Amino acid sequence: MNTVIYYYSATGNSLYAARFIEERLPDAELRSIPEEMAAERLEVQADRIGFVFPLHYLSLPLQVEEFIERLSLKESPYIFAVATCGVPYWGRPFLDMDEILARKGRHLHGMWFLRLVSNYLPLRDTAAEWRINIRAWFAYRKLQNIVRSIENKEHHATWQLLRDMCRRYHEEWRDRQRSIDENFSCDTEKCTSCGLCERICPTRNIVRPEGHPVWQHRCVECLGCLHCCPAEAIDYGGVTKGRRRYRHKEIKVADLLHDFSNA
Ligand SMILES: Cc1cc2nc3c(=O)[nH]c(=O)nc-3n(C[C@H](O)[C@H](O)[C@H](O)COP(=O)(O)O)c2cc1C
Ligand code: SF4
Ligand code: SF4
Missing domain, CATH: 3.30.70.20 (Alpha-Beta Plaits)
Structure with a gap:
């Protein structure tokens, strides 16, 4: 039973989460989304396929969105996603991902927000050390549960609040790119x-x-x-x-x- 985990990470939160999952699942493999995107054809065949990425302006990072659009998924795997973030539940990353997958006849089975630390420095300074440590402890415990769910191919949904507002906010950001x-x-x-x-x-x-x-x-x-x-x-x-x-x-x-x- 093999697992392919695609990750996207600028400051390590998502890579940490992706590695955590990869190290605890038998026969799992990590792949970097930006490096994979250099290939002309993107195709994957695995029993479980995961995407681990940061929340960007309440939804998917633009390259993650483009990558999923381009990826061809063979057979009917278990698909999961983890969005690392500073503030969980506000946003629509999994709804937007599911829309893309639906066009390929696929769906997201497991989805989780994972609260770590915001790296969006233009908005505010990095959190204090004690806050970073507390979040790391909670994230560790949540990741243990996430791994168990993925191992058992469990369906897991999550709140995604203020969906319409989040869509507008994300689209405005895209227009400024x-x-x-x-x-x-x-x-x-x-x-x-x-x-x-x-x-x-x-x-x-x-x-x-x-x-x-x-x-x-x-x-x-x-x-x-x-x-x-x-x-x-x-x-x-x-x-x-x-x-x-x-x-x-x-x-x-x-x-x-x-x-x-x-x-
Ligand atoms: C452009 C940008 C937008 C972001 N937007 C959000 C957001 O809407 N909500 C949130 O909780 N965190 C947001 N963040 C913070 C990241 O999602 C968070 O720090 C993430 O864990 C970083 O992951 P990485 O270290 O793997 O890059 C944003 C970060 C960036 C760079
Ligand atoms: S800007 Fe910073 S990272 Fe870039 S080359 Fe200069 S010292 Fe190195
Ligand atoms: S130039 Fe833009 S895309 Fe490249 S590392 Fe800096 S913030 Fe990221």
Whole structure:
């Protein structure tokens, strides 16, 4: 009984959750969504297929949505999804995913929000350490239950509140995508030209002709570049200056970098 788990993660919350599930299921395999997307044809055949991703503006990250649209699912597997987030239950990620799957004659069987820490630094500073630790403890316990449910192929639904408002909010965000990276700036005095921002970007949106990042207007606002920069040289407008950068404690920067060498 094999399981394929697709994950998408900028600051490690979703990778932590995906690994947690993968390590506890026999014959499970993790696959990075941005790296998989480089392939021309996307096809999967497994007994269980999972998607683990962050909540972005109350629904799916744009690349996750595109990936599921493109993915061809063979036979009738058990399909599950976990959305990591700062605030659970507000949003419609599973409704939107189910709509895409329904067009392929498939449905989502298990769905869970997993509360960790918000990495949306433009809105507010990273949570205090004690809060991060408490959330990690609750998340650990919830993940144990999620694994049990997936193992038994249980059906599991969840609340998704204020669906119409969330759709509007998400669509407005989508409409702003092309210009979103105009908010980013790099302090070239601080930048050491290490290249991590370029390697973490899931859309290959960063080039560095003179060592420091230049954004190419293909941003999906994952915030990987901003959080991973060891020199804290990247900011989003003026609002992120002085705010604490975030990464899940059990995930290294190296785990979040993308390898597009086969693309
Ligand atoms: C563009 C963007 C939008 C976000 N929107 C929401 C949201 O609507 N609700 C929420 O609870 N968290 C939101 N977050 C926070 C992330 O969902 C949360 O921190 C997630 O666990 C990050 O996962 P990752 O570390 O795997 O990238 C948002 C983060 C980003 C970057
Ligand atoms: S990660 Fe930071 S220090 Fe490294 S190249 Fe990018 S901006 Fe410069
Ligand atoms: S430019 Fe930064 S925020 Fe935008 S997609 Fe790339 S890593 Fe994510």
